[in-house]
Amino acid sequence: MSKILFIINPVAGGGKAKGLIPLIKEIMDKHEKDYEIKLTTRPKEAINIAEDSVENYEITVAVGGDGTVNEVAKGLINIGKGTLGIVPGGTGNDMAKSLGISTEPVKALETLCRGLKKDIDIGCVNDSNFLNIASVGFDAEVVINNQSIKTVIKSGISYAVSVIYTLLSFKKKKVKITIDDNIMEEKIILLAVGNGKYYGGGMKILPMAKVDDEYLDICIVSNINKLKLLFLFPTIFKGNHIKYKKYVKMYKGKTIKVETRDKIYINIDGEIAPEMKEIVFSMEDKKLNVLCEEK
Numbered sequence: 001m002s003k004i005l006f007i008i009n010p011v012a013g014g015g016k017a018k019g020l021i022p023l024i025k026e027i028m029d030k031h032e033k034d035y036e037i038k039l040t041t042r043p044k045e046a047i048n049i050a051e052d053s054v055e056n057y058e059i060t061v062a063v064g065g066d067g068t069v070n071e072v073a074k075g076l077i078n079i080g081k082g083t084l085g086i087v088p089g090g091t092g093n094d095m096a097k098s099l100g101i102s103t104e105p106v107k108a109l110e111t112l113c114r115g116l117k118k119d120i121d122i123g124c125v126n127d128s129n130f131l132n133i134a135s136v137g138f139d140a141e142v143v144i145n146n147q148s149i150k151t152v153i154k155s156g157i158s159y160a161v162s163v164i165y166t167l168l169s170f171k172k173k174k175v176k177i178t179i180d181d182n183i184m185e186e187k188i189i190l191l192a193v194g195n196g197k198y199y200g201g202g203m204k205i206l207p208m209a210k211v212d213d214e215y216l217d218i219c220i221v222s223n224i225n226k227l228k229l230l231f232l233f234p235t236i237f238k239g240n241h242i243k244y245k246k247y248v249k250m251y252k253g254k255t256i257k258v259e260t261r262d263k264i265y266i267n268i269d270g271e272i273a274p275e276m277k278e279i280v281f282s283m284e285d286k287k288l289n290v291l292c293e294e295k
């Protein structure tokens with residue numbers, strides 16, 4: 001029988017992940033699973049726990065939000081072994097959504113017990129890996145602005161305030177984009193590249209993306225004024241922005257290069273990387289094995 005390790009981030013979702021411990025025990029005992037639970041004590045510790053666990057546990061489950069999933073995945077990718085499971089317990093659970101894993105903990109735990117696995121693609125952006133989405137432009141600045149805004153506004157409204165603030169202060173970025181052999185010059189609002197569909201807490205920015213198709217999906221938003229952007233923004237939640245072809249262009253590719261003289265930041269699975277002038281998105285040769293809802 002596969003041994004399962006649950007790595008729980010006790011602060012994820014404001015304590016929601018930690019509150020799932022009784023449910024995890026109940027469902028694992030019901031299915032007579034051989035499992036263990038470990039709690040992280042500090043940021044990034046999940047990477048080391050995952051690295052150390054692969055020899056003894058076939059399945060390592062991240063219980064938390066996207067930050068916890070990324071850390072556990074990083075540990076497994078570093079060692080090149082093991083299977084990742086996810087029980088969503090964070091405020092943002094975009095990776096789970098991109099994999100079709102339910103954000104309802106009972107369903108997510110049943111998915112684990114069913115044991116369906118698939119190998120998913122691993123994205124690469126300069127020297128970093130990403131599983132879900134890496135992006136430049138508007139949304140990266142929203143994340144940066146939200147870091148200071150949320151110190152003043154401590155509720156969920158801080159993100160909406162940050163979107164409006166960024167909309168007012170944002171300057172379009174002049175970039176040269178090369179998607180495989182296709183070169184274009186654009187003044188972009190944003191460019192998102194990914195394996196998964198969802199980011200930013202449930203926005204379906206790449207509706208056609210498949211985590212295992214060995215292609216990166218690309219969304220470029222350009223040629224749009226701020227007022228129209230304000231109306232376009234809510235359509236991203238359901239993936240309807242792709243209908244507005246004058247402003248939103250969708251591509252698939254293997255290698256995407258972005259060059260600019262402007263100041264741009266990258267949002268890599270929700271973490272902001274320092275400013276860069278040249279960004280190359282590509283696909284790793286290796287894959288990550290995950291427990292999922294369907295093959």
Ligand SMILES: Nc1ncnc2c1ncn2[C@@H]1O[C@H](COP(=O)(O)OP(=O)(O)OP(=O)(O)O)[C@@H](O)[C@H]1O
Nearest residue numbers: 012013040041042043044064065067068090091092
């Ligand atoms: N014991 C701990 N104490 C404090 N921080 C921790 C601990 N364990 C993990 N972390 C950090 O908590 C952060 C948030 O985790 P995660 O994204 O899973 O939760 P979240 O509630 O969805 O967060 P967010 O509000 O950022 O979306 C991660 O950056 C992780 O490194």
